[in-house]
Amino acid sequence: MTARVGQPLLETPDPDGAFPRLTDEQIKTLARLGSVRPTRVGDRLYEQGAQATDFYVVLAGMVAVVEGVGARQRIVQVHGPRRFLGEVGLLEGQPAFVSAVVAQPGEVLAVPLDSLRPVLLGDAALGEEILRAYLIRRSLLIGHGAGLRIIGSCFSPDTRRLLEFAARNRLPHRYLDVEKDAQAETLLTRFGVPPDETPVVVLDGADLLRNPSNVELARRMGLRRPQPRPDLSDLLVIGAGPAGLATIVYGASDGLTLTSVDSTATGGQAGTTSRIDNYLGFPSGISGADLAERSTIQADKFGGRITVPAEALDLRTCGGHHLVGLDDGTELAARAVVIATGVRYRRLPVPGIERYEGTCVYYAATAHEARACRTAPVSIVGGGNSAGQAAVFLARESAQVHLLVRGGDLGDNMSRYLVDQVTHHPRIAVLTHSEVRDVVGDEDLRGLVVENTTTGERHVVSSQVLFVFIGARPHTRWLAGAVALDRDGFVLTGPDADGHRDDDGWRHVSRRPLALETSRPGVFAVGDVRRGSVKRVSAAIGEGATAVRMVHDHLFEED
Numbered sequence: 001m002t003a004r005v006g007q008p009l010l011e012t013p014d015p016d017g018a019f020p021r022l023t024d025e026q027i028k029t030l031a032r033l034g035s036v037r038p039t040r041v042g043d044r045l046y047e048q049g050a051q052a053t054d055f056y057v058v059l060a061g062m063v064a065v066v067e068g069v070g071a072r073q074r075i076v077q078v079h080g081p082r083r084f085l086g087e088v089g090l091l092e093g094q095p096a097f098v099s100a101v102v103a104q105p106g107e108v109l110a111v112p113l114d115s116l117r118p119v120l121l122g123d124a125a126l127g128e129e130i131l132r133a134y135l136i137r138r139s140l141l142i143g144h145g146a147g148l149r150i151i152g153s154c155f156s157p158d159t160r161r162l163l164e165f166a167a168r169n170r171l172p173h174r175y176l177d178v179e180k181d182a183q184a185e186t187l188l189t190r191f192g193v194p195p196d197e198t199p200v201v202v203l204d205g206a207d208l209l210r211n212p213s214n215v216e217l218a219r220r221m222g223l224r225r226p227q228p229r230p231d232l233s234d235l236l237v238i239g240a241g242p243a244g245l246a247t248i249v250y251g252a253s254d255g256l257t258l259t260s261v262d263s264t265a266t267g268g269q270a271g272t273t274s275r276i277d278n279y280l281g282f283p284s285g286i287s288g289a290d291l292a293e294r295s296t297i298q299a300d301k302f303g304g305r306i307t308v309p310a311e312a313l314d315l316r317t318c319g320g321h322h323l324v325g326l327d328d329g330t331e332l333a334a335r336a337v338v339i340a341t342g343v344r345y346r347r348l349p350v351p352g353i354e355r356y357e358g359t360c361v362y363y364a365a366t367a368h369e370a371r372a373c374r375t376a377p378v379s380i381v382g383g384g385n386s387a388g389q390a391a392v393f394l395a396r397e398s399a400q401v402h403l404l405v406r407g408g409d410l411g412d413n414m415s416r417y418l419v420d421q422v423t424h425h426p427r428i429a430v431l432t433h434s435e436v437r438d439v440v441g442d443e444d445l446r447g448l449v450v451e452n453t454t455t456g457e458r459h460v461v462s463s464q465v466l467f468v469f470i471g472a473r474p475h476t477r478w479l480a481g482a483v484a485l486d487r488d489g490f491v492l493t494g495p496d497a498d499g500h501r502d503d504d505g506w507r508h509v510s511r512r513p514l515a516l517e518t519s520r521p522g523v524f525a526v527g528d529v530r531r532g533s534v535k536r537v538s539a540a541i542g543e544g545a546t547a548v549r550m551v552h553d554h555l556f557e558e559d
Contacts, residue, residue, distance in 0.1 A: 009062060009103050012077040018136040021082035022057060026126050027109065029119065030057060034111035039063075045085065045100040045108065049204025051222065052096055054110040056085040061106020066099045067146045069206065076144060078103065084130065087137035088293055091120075092300075094222035095203075097147035097172045121301050131297070135290050138170065142367045147172030148221075151184045152199025154443070158211055159199040160358030165214045167368040168265040168272070169308065170289050171221055175359070179443060214264075214309045215328065223308050229332070233259040235551055236324060236334035238312045239475075241268020242537045243527025244340030245295040246544025252304035254548060259332055260304060263311035267292025268342045269472070269528070270537050272364030273386060274393030278415065279537055289366055291537070312341070315482040315523070317505060320558075322523060335558065336551045339479070339491060339518070339525040340544070343472035348381060350436050353466075360445035361466045365390035373465045375399050379448055381436060382469030383407055388418035390467050395427045402461050404434040404450060431461075439466075474529050484519035490531035493518055509557070514550045516543060522554050 012019060022030075034054070039045075039061055046052035048067070056063075058079050065077040065085070076098055079085065085100050090113070120127040141147060148166060152159030154177055166173045176184035178195045185195075191208050193200055201209040201217060209216065218224040233256075237247050240262035251258045265271060273288035299306065311327040315337065322337045345363040347353075353361055362369045365386075370393065378398050380387050383405040395401045403422060410419045410430065422428050431450065438449035440460060447460045474489045484492040484500035492500060497519040498512050509521045516524045526543040527533060533543065 009078050011080045018133050019083055020129055020133055030111050033115040034109050037108055037110055039102040039108055040105050041102055043102040046096050048099045049095050052090055054112055055116045057109040058083050059107040059109055062104040064101050064103040066101050088134040091297055097141055135293055139367050141172040145174035149174055149202035151176045153178050154359040162199055163358045218309055229259055230257050233257050233334040236332055236337045239340035239342055240266040240306050241342045242270050243540035243544045246541040247338045247547050248299045248304040250545045250548040252302035258304055261307045261310035263309055266296045266306055272366055274365045274389050276537055312478050336522045336554055338547050340527050341475040341529050343474050343528045345472050346470050348468045352439050356445050363468050365393055365467050373398050376464040377462050378465040379461055379463040380467045384413045385415055386469040388414045388422050391428050392421050395425050401428045403430045405432045406435055408432045486531050491518055491525035491529050493525050493530050516547050516550055
């Protein structure tokens, strides 16, 4: 529901479980922790751009969830009695992307967030109901284009950087192109910013950041909160994909003093996946974004805070401890390190494609990217599971999805269940033996020049958006000379690392490298970054849990 302020209000329907009503018993449980407050029309329970401090349940009256300020306000949702307010950012300490305004007088139950957290983590039914609703609401905000306004040119590398960072961190936002969007010009005029000084990020209608760094934007959005760091941690985790998140959760829950960082966002490559259908325990599937959000909240439950963005630049040993230098100039020290930096998707080597990256060409298929497609024809390059999952996801709305596969058989690299879904979908066309040779378009992508590698024939495939999933390379350049890598850059562990052991490091260690240990004692590698890993989310999570056990063994040996 989207309406202008002043129009007659109807409560937002709830077809998908985003706005459940709490039971009497659940309200009684929460009432023990909070207080009942009377409300008047116009009362603002929380403001867009500010961090909320309370969790609200509407007891009587109606509350409107509003985007924007002043005359530009739009009503996004309306909630009546027994419904609760907020979305997942409330649990993660992020500023609100919308405001909550009382539309009809009544009462609300206000529960301080510090009091709410133990209940959410201790009451499985209530906690799951709130968390599920909050995750769906974040997706709705993303689909609605609420939240941040990123204003810039599609030809600007900084604009593309900010768009990618916002998307990877699942921040609701809308992109306004200065080249063709009238609203962009209006906003820039209001803020007194000439177009050549973009990109800018509008936070809440009144607050603007001029070409912020990823770190600055992360701080303003609550992703990088100040936190005390021990001079020496038991464990330092580099990377927060599924393997890293599992390491953080199990390590923190075991009581290890733990520090963790990621260069871009929690979730890793799995966080860019529209749906994981073969993950044990989720028969209806789970999106990569939901898995990342749930895991991040679970890590926070045990005190495992993750610093984003913070990129590791080097690894060395000093005085028997491991030191990792970060891109902000700081250095972290730990008794053990787990490397979980994963892989980076390969770029498509096609002339001129870079000018469309971030606006028409994407390397992930989440709700953010899907919003750019809507019903437009799209193409996907790739023949693995990521490409198949993206095709099925995007075909929900797109009129035509072309899946361009270099090989001749989808079953060579794609799971059978996905092959069946792709080949039987009426809006997905599979083009085998096909490679992209050129792009067609001016400011916007219009099509792809595709060559049949068997016949040599070329033709143009109509496409306004392109998704690329053509394999990945390990993110290990920063480890050169620190631990043994194979010729493709993957980290060697266990028996593979045994023949490359650092003699100085192993001088006082009588054992050989443990199964997930690298050529340097006390440094472990898990997930896709490790040679021989199984490219499955469940396997990555298992490795993270196993690595914690090995870290305990290593620390015990040190003591």
